[in-house]
Amino acid sequence: MSSLKQIAADIGVSVATVSNALTDKGRVSKEMAARIRARAEELGYRPNVTARALKRGQTGILGLVMPDLTNPLFPRIAQSLSDAADARQLGILIADSRRNAGEQENAMRRLIDRGVDGLLVVPQKGSAPEPQAVPTVVINTPSDPRNTVSADHVGGGYLIGRHIADMGHRNVVLLGGDAVSDVQQDRIAGMRRALQGRARVCVCWGADGIATLPLQVTNGASAVLTTSDLLALRVQSTLASAGLSVPGDVSLTGFDDLPLALAMHPPLSTVAQDVDRIAGRAIAIMCDLIAGQPAPVSGETIPTRLVARQSTTSFQPAANPET
Amino acid sequence: MSSLKQIAADIGVSVATVSNALTDKGRVSKEMAARIRARAEELGYRPNVTARALKRGQTGILGLVMPDLTNPLFPRIAQSLSDAADARQLGILIADSRRNAGEQENAMRRLIDRGVDGLLVVPQKGSAPEPQAVPTVVINTPSDPRNTVSADHVGGGYLIGRHIADMGHRNVVLLGGDAVSDVQQDRIAGMRRALQGRARVCVCWGADGIATLPLQVTNGASAVLTTSDLLALRVQSTLASAGLSVPGDVSLTGFDDLPLALAMHPPLSTVAQDVDRIAGRAIAIMCDLIAGQPAPVSGETIPTRLVARQSTTSFQPAANPET
């Protein structure tokens, strides 16, 4: 591997001069700088980031801690974060916190031991990551007091709830996957608020909740709003087994706008979050923190967007031809 | 941050002794070693990996290059790789090659510039990553001459093809997403081999291919085998629009066994690859390469597993009640 020393020796100047020339410090004559650059080019010189990191005390690497890398949203988050970090010459080191809070702390410590300049953390459901020795940006939900930036999950719930209310539904089931998740609680809360006074609402959770759906639909529920697209697919399957169809017998919605939402039949109405923007802000704030600016006083909230497709239709009071 | 120097000063010994004590070199007296360790503990001493990396010339970081972080398989690969790497005290730096071969080369270079000890690459469809300055492990498909370790995609195709043939299907459509993908070509090839002489086979690709399916089914095709679960979901949707149902009118299979396969109705028959094992081998081979062992002469192939669920049934010749 070529080094500054190498180039310096080749040209017959000091290492410092080469360093200055290559980093454009301006203290070097045009001609010399040109010669140095030419030689560096020939040698395919690449600065050694490790040495630079040691000198600067910064590695240029950010740690990303996710509760479960298997999370269907992880790919998008990872990609957006990776892109945003890239634009600022930062790298992203991943760590999995394997579905439990203790492991989450371990993962954070391991990353810090590796010398990351900051931590991006999507917290474990219902856990509170300890404040760390390095700048930390939490991506969760606005109702989390430690949240730094996130989608407006309550607002998203509201959007989809209003969509359903506007379509005339008056008997609605809200289905969450796991009641311990702040994100899901907020989505449900938003839905409730939109339906408040406009529809009868029933909230249920998890597999037990799904099992009750066919009966609830038979008893008059005309819409099921879920907190995730995958959950919606499960619901559709369960309903289909019971001979109920979407949106004929019941309207159905998801959350997150995963690729599968578009592949479903009918295409699933859902709520999209602007992952790119969240990632962009997360990285921007992180850079500020690293640069020594104080942490923002309150978290940032990024709007969500309603994606109305064909799994939701206007409520048809007379849509019961089987009598 | 505490350092060796700090501990040395506190106790009144030299840095070298502290280093020796902490890394268990055995050249230090029991008592001294104990005192040093105690003080290190108190101070919460963590070795500075950057300095160590500079000294050793190794960072303990592996670069992971994926063609598209949004790939539905990425979460599982990332998690398995991350776990396997973790077990050997290695970190994983991710990079996205953004769907084009040039970007893939850039991503690799960026990672190398960051000083990674090796590169794990899942190549861009139809692209050949240049040999690199660091050990490189390619995860693709056995038919790729550069492949280091991968699932047996041909074998997987064979398994699902035989499953279908055994169920009596004699008129089968094979659907791939993108003909340029070696992986998908191999899956299709495996299916063909299994159906060879047992069924009439038609191969088609992409959205255009999907569009032809309803007609093909109406004309007698009784099974559609796809190269991915998401593709299968799309197929099911298209068939449903045409009034065709799975598995009543036609059997359907996916590939990869994503979470959505189980959420579908009916649950999707598919092929699972042992991602954990692939990742484990990839990391193991990487470590060997880093340790200076020669590259294995040929790639390793990890068996796949048939996951038969309810989207496939025996062919019912008389299953056409609409006449």
Added chain:
DNA sequence: CTGTTAGCGCATTCAC
């Protein structure tokens, strides 16, 4: 404009 010196934190000689 350019060179010298020093040091980031650690591990590895080689003396003592």
Added chain:
DNA sequence: GTGAATGCGCTAACAG
């Protein structure tokens, strides 16, 4: 057993 010296590659302060 322990310490002093050296250098990994780079940058920054200070000289000249």
